[in-house]
Amino acid sequence: MKQCFFAVDLGATSGRTILGTFTPEGLEMEDVNRFPNHLIETGGHFYWDIYELYRHIIEGLKIVAQKNVEITSIGIDTWGVDFVCVGKDGGFLRQPYSYRDPHTAGAPEAFFKKVARKQVYEWTGIQVMNFNSLFQLDTLRRNNDSALAAADKLLFIPDALSYMLTGEMVTEYTIASTAQLVNANTRKPEDALLRELGLTENNFGRFVYPGEKIGTLTKEVQRMTGLGDIPVIAVAGHDTASAVASVPAMNPDFAYLSSGTWSLMGVETKGPVITEETESLNFTNEGGVDGTIRLLKNICGMWLLERCRAAWGQTSYPELIAEANASEPFRSLINPDDVLFANPADMEQAIQTYCSDSHQPVPHTRGQIVRCIFESLALRYRQVLDNLRTLSPHPIETLHVIGGGSRNELLNRWTANAVGIPVVAGPSEATAIGNIMIQALAAGTAKDIASMRQLINRSISLETFYPEDTDVWDAAYLHFKQVTMNH
Template identity: 80%
Template sequence: MKHCFFAVDLGATSGRTILGSFSDKGLELEELNRFPNRLIEVGGHFYWDIYALYQSVIDGLKLAATKDVQITSIGIDTWGVDFVCIGKDGHLLRQPYSYRDPHTVGAPEALFSRVSRAQVYEVTGIQVMNFNSLFQLDTLRRNGDSALAAADKILFMPDALSYMLTGEMVTEYTIASTAQLVNAKTRRLARELLATVGLSESHFGRFVYPGEKVGMLTKEVQKMTGLGEVPVIAVAGHDTASAVAAVPAADSRFAYLSSGTWSLMGVETEAPVINKETEELNFTNEGGVGGTIRLLKNICGMWLLERCRAEWGETSYPELIAEAETAEPFRSLINPDDALFANPENMEKTICRYCADTHQPVPETRGQVVRCIFESLALRYRQVLESLCSLSPFPIETLHVIGGGSRNELLNRFTASAIGMPVVAGPSEATAIGNIMLQAMAAGEAADIPSMRQLVRKSVPLTTYQPQDTDSWDIAYIHFKNILS
C-alpha cells in the first residue's frame, strides 16, 4: 500500500487538501478537495468560518480514507496573524476575526502610546501592520471583547484546526512569529510584549517548531473519517514559511516572491536582520524552517485582481490576461500597497479614483485595469527588491516566484523586465509541497531542506523569464516613484 502525506493548505480566499507521495519520478501530488474560504460580514465585523474550514478538512480526510493508501501524517498551514479564543471548557468562544476587519485601523498608534515602536521592532523584528496579532489583541482588550476576556487559550489558525482534530493545543513557531509576539533572537514568545496586552505564556499552547508532533486524531475524527490513529505534525504553520521551504533554488543567492492573494518578497538568513534601515523600510523577520529567518516585505498581490474579478462576474483569468496583453503599456499606475486598496467596497472604482487623483488617465476597460494592476505590481516588486539587495547579507542573482502567481506568464514577464533579473517561476503548489516535505522530514523520509529543494527541482517543471525592453521599464519606474511620492 502506498504511503502518503495529507496536506491542508488554507489561503485567505480558498483552501484545499492534497495527498503527497514519493516515487521514482520524485514527488507526486493529488488534490482531494478544494473549497472557498469566505469572509462572513455581520454586525460591522468580518469573521472567518472556522467550522466550515474544519468540515472541509474532514471531507478531505474522508476522501483520503476511500483511497488505497496509508496516511503517514497530516499537516496544516494557513495565512498568518489570525487566531481563535478558547474557553476554559475547551470550546471555541466565537468565530475568529479576519485580519481584514476594520477594528484595528489606528491600532498601532494606540499601542505605541504605551510602548515605543522602536522597542517592539527591536524585540520582534516584525514589520508594523495594523492587523498583526499584537494590535488585534490590544484592540480587543481596549474594546472589552468578551471572547478575549473569557479566553483560557489563544490558538493561531493552523493550531486551532490541529486542536479540533487532535484535542492538543500547541503554538507553532512560524505562525506565532507573524503575530509580532515572538522574540526574534530567542525564537520564543516575548513575555514583555504579552504583558502589554494583558497576556502571559500560559495563554498559549505548548510551543513547538516545524516537524514536531501535535497529537493523534481523536476517536471522534477517526470515526467520522474512517481513518485510524494518524498523527498530526506541526509543519511550518504559516503558509509562506511552508512555501519558502519548497523554493527549488540551486544555491543561496536568491530572493523569493511567494505570489498569491498577498505577495511576499524576501531572502533566507541565518539570523534576524534588525537595524535602523530595516525598521524604516518596515521589513519583517519571520520564522522559517531549519533555523532560518525569512527577511521579507509584504506586498499587496492578486487581491487587487481577485476583487475586480468578483465585480466582473468571475471572468476567467486567461480572458482577462489576454485583454491586458493588448492594452496600452504604462497608461496608468497605482501603489498596490496604498491603504485605499485594503478592503474597498468596489476595487475597480477605487483604482479609477486613485488614477484620477494622481492626474493619470482613468482605466476605461477591464484590460486597462488588469494591465495597470500587473505593471504596478511588477514595479513595486522592483522597489522592494532594491531595498532587499541593500539589506541582504549575500548578492541576489535570481528571483524565484512560487505559489499561484507563478502561473501568471504575463506578470512574470513584466517582473523580469522590471527588476532586470531572471525570474524562475514554479512550483505553483509550493505551499503544499513544503507542507508535505516537512512531514516527510518528520517521518525520516527526507534528510534536510537542501535535499528537499533538489527533489523539487527534479519533480516540478520550472519556467525561466529573462528581462526584456528594460529601457521602457526604467522610464516607467521613474514615473511610478513620482506617483508614489
C-alpha cells in the same frame, strides 16, 4: 511501502486538502477536495468560519479513508495573525475575527503609546500592520471583548484546527512569528509584550517548531473518518513559511516572491536583520523552517485583480490577459500598497480614483485596468527588490516566483523586465509542497531542506524568464517612483 502525506492548505479565499507521495521520480500530488473560505460579515465584524473549515478537512480525510489510502501523517498550514479564543472547558468562545475586520484601524498608534514602536520592532523584527495579532489583542482588550476576557488559551488558526483533530494545544513557531509577539532572537514569545496585553505564556499552547509531532487523531475523528490514530505534524503553520521551504533553489543567492492574494518578497537569512533601515522600510523578520528567518516585505498581490474580477462576473484569466496585452503600456500606474486598495467596496473605482488624484489618464476598459495592475505590481516588486539588495547578507542573482501567481506568464515576463534578473516561475503548488516536505522530514523520508529543494527542482517543470526591454522598464520605474511618491 510508499508514504502518503495529507496536507491541509488554507488560504484567505479558498482551501484544499492534498495527498503527496514521494517516488524515485520526485513528488506526486493529487487534490482530495477543494472548497471556498468565505468571510462572514455580521454585527459590524468579519469572521472566519472555523467549524466549516474543520468540516471540509474531515470530508477530505473521509475521502482518503474510503480510497483505502494509508497516510503517514497530516499537516496544516494557513494564513497568519488570526486566532481563536478558547475557554477553560476547551470550547471555542466565538468564531475568530478576520484580519480584514476594521476594528484594528489606528490600533498600532494606540499600542505605541504604551510601548515605543522602536522597542516593539527591536524585539520582534516584524513589520507594523494594523491587523497583526498584537494589535488585534490590544484592540479586543480596550473594547472589553467578552471572548478575550474569558479566554484561557489563544490558538492561531492552524493550531486551532490541529487541536480540533487531536485535542492537543500547541503554538507553532512560524505562525506565532506573524503575530508580532515572538522575540526574533530568542525565537520565543516576548514576555514584556505579553504583559502589556495581560497575557502570559500559559495563555498559549505548548511551543513547537516545524517537524514536531502535535498529537494523533482523537477517537472522535477516527470514528468520523474511518482512519486510525494518524499523527498530526506541526509543519510550517504559516502558509508563506511552507511555500518558501519549497523554493527550488540550487544555491542560496536568491530572493523569492510568494505570489497569491498577497505577494511576499524576501530572502532567507540565518538570523534576524533588525536595523534602522529595515524598520524604516517596514521589512519583517518572520520565522522560517530549519532555524531560518524570512526577511521579507508584504506587498498587495492578486487581491487587486481578484476584487475586480468578482465585479466583472469572473471573466477568464486568458481573456483579461489578452485585453491587458493589447492595451497601451505604462498609461497609468498605482502603488498597489496604497491604503485605498486595502478593502474598498469597488476596486475598479478605487484604481480610477487613484489615477485621477495623481493626474494620470484614468483607466476605463478592463484591459487598461488589468495592465495598470500588472505593470504596477512588477514595478513595485522592483522597488522592494532594490531595497532587499541593500539589506540581504548575500547577493541576489535570481528571483523565484512561487505560488498561484507563478502561472501568470505575462506578469512573470514583466517582472523579469522590471527587476533585471532572471525570474524562475514555479512551483505553483509551493505551499502544499512545503507542507508535505516538512511531514516527509518528520517521517525520516527526507534528509534535509537543501536536498528536498534539489528534488523539487528536478521533478517539477519550471519556466525561466529573462529580462528584455530593460531601458523602457527603467524609464517606467522612474515614472512609477514619481507618481507613487506624490500620491
